Amino acid sequence: MPNISKRGLEMPASPIRRLVPFSEDAKSRGITVYHLNIGQPDIKTPEVAIEAMNKLKIKTIEYSHSAGIESYRRKLVEYYKNLGINIDKNQILVTTGGSEAISLTFLSCMDPGDEVIVPEPFYANYYGFATAASIKVVPVASSIDDGFALPAIGEIEKMITPRTKAIFICNPNNPTGYLYSREELEQLRDVVKKHKLYLFSDEVYRDFCYTDKPHMSVMHLEGIEQNTVMIDSVSKKYSECGLRIGMMVSKNRDIIDTALKFAQARLSPPSLGQIAAEASLDTPASYFKEVHKEYIKRRDFLVEGLNKIPGVYTPVPKGAFYTVARLPVDNADKFCQWILSDFSYKNQTVMMAPASGFYTTPGKGIDEVRIAYVLNIENLKNAIETLEKALEAYPGRK
Structure with missing residues (x-):
């Protein structure tokens, strides 16, 4: 056998x-x-999404564009603009959940044997996606005793080797619920810029922040626009886990163009899910x-x-x-x-x-x-x- x-x-x-x-x-x-x-x-789930599904009148459920339905991506541009993230539709790749966005990010930016530094504990499936892509996860420890704050930048720099290609954070964090501050993100920006690394950020929980300060995205960081990839999803913010619709967002067109080649190989993200997700953008405040x-x-x-x-x-x-x-x-x-x-x-x-x-x-x-x-x-x-x-x-x- x-x-x-x-x-x-x-x-x-x-x-x-x-x-x-x-x-x-x-x-x-x-x-x-x-x-x-x-x-x-x-x-x-928001009523606008349910209504969009109930009112659907189509004879054939077709493939969408491999990057996602264009009207949905255009509407996402406006959504992100309201968050202070200025991008165009060609800087968004709609994916089969945030999970595929992570996998495509790894496959597009990293080679087998490359290393990604991740504050530990981290969402368990990151390790699975990294294993599938034959890349090495390098953990840097955070502790329950200080609420799982970002480890000291010096500790992160100690982990950098010639094979290090990226730092990966989840903000707000799964599993700890920690929310990275502007100061911590700016420290990460400086390290990424200094060592010419990528900064990947899983931001699917941005709508669940419980402090007076607004959520800050890596897409707000100046000076590393070509180094950053943001992961997003409809699963949590709209309570639509089963739609399996996510987003990979980057101002680096080489990354998006490369990810699109992988996306073309899987044909398209779920068409019905995109219809409901597009309608969800009209959810009232x-x-x-x-x-x-x-x-x-x-x-x-x-x-x-x-x-x-x-x-x-x-x-x-x-x-x-x-x-x-x-x-x-x-x-x-x-x-x-x-x-x-x-x-x-x-x-x-x-x-x-x-x-x-x-x-x-x-x-x-x-x-x-x-x-x-x-x-x-x-x-x-x-x-x-x-x-x-x-x-x-x-x-x-x-």
Whole structure:
């Protein structure tokens, strides 16, 4: 029998979805599972998107342009202009989710064996995309003790080697909820400029910022316009995860032109998804205002509830809708499986993502979990109560 590819063997399993069989088994036993493991909001999708789908009258669902439907890209230009990002339609590539935007960025900008520096912990799928592209992720450590702030610039510079090609950030951050400041971004700009690197920025959570200061994009940084690539998506801001529509944005035309060649090979992003995504750009401001208020309520409720549990600590996230919590357990991977397979309280249990899967440094995150506060307050209340009882009963409690 032929061997599985080395790339396939090195591909990591998702810490977000790896425990799904245990969740399904719990549900088959009649247990309610509160899904705090994945960033799937329970917020309603904007009505304008649903209406666009319901009113659709077409006889054939055709391929779109490989870069995305032109009317959608033109409308995105206006959307970004309102954010102070001035681009044209040819500097936008519509992708199959933010995931494909990341993959195309890696494939277009980096060669096999090149290195990308990423603050750790980071969104687990970055490592999967990097593995598929045969590039090396070089982690630079951040800590729960200071809220996962950007590591000192000097520490990042220490990681730079002749094979380093890029620095990759997520702002606001998944999984930590950290929001990078203007000062931190300007420090990154200086390093990128000094060492002639790319700066990739995943900004799909820009609409979820909980500070007085507005979100700052890498597209706002002056002097490195040809070095930056911004990743965006409709999944979170419009609660449209299943549309699978993302964007790759750069003022570097060589990057976009190169990515377009890969995009042509996959033909086109989802046509129906683009129709709904284009309609979503007409979502009223009141929608975002209400969603923003709701997530602040959920964040505050969750953080307060977690920190009241003996031995549990989580910082206050400044953005996105995740937090990383430290638990008094010997091994969070084992605990997250045990709570699904061997525990329930009031016929309920909780599914979380072990944080070790968001690190590549061995031993890191062993007692941490990522929790997504994407459920309503009542469900969060039940989940927190269940988690507290589980920690009391867990055989491996520290």
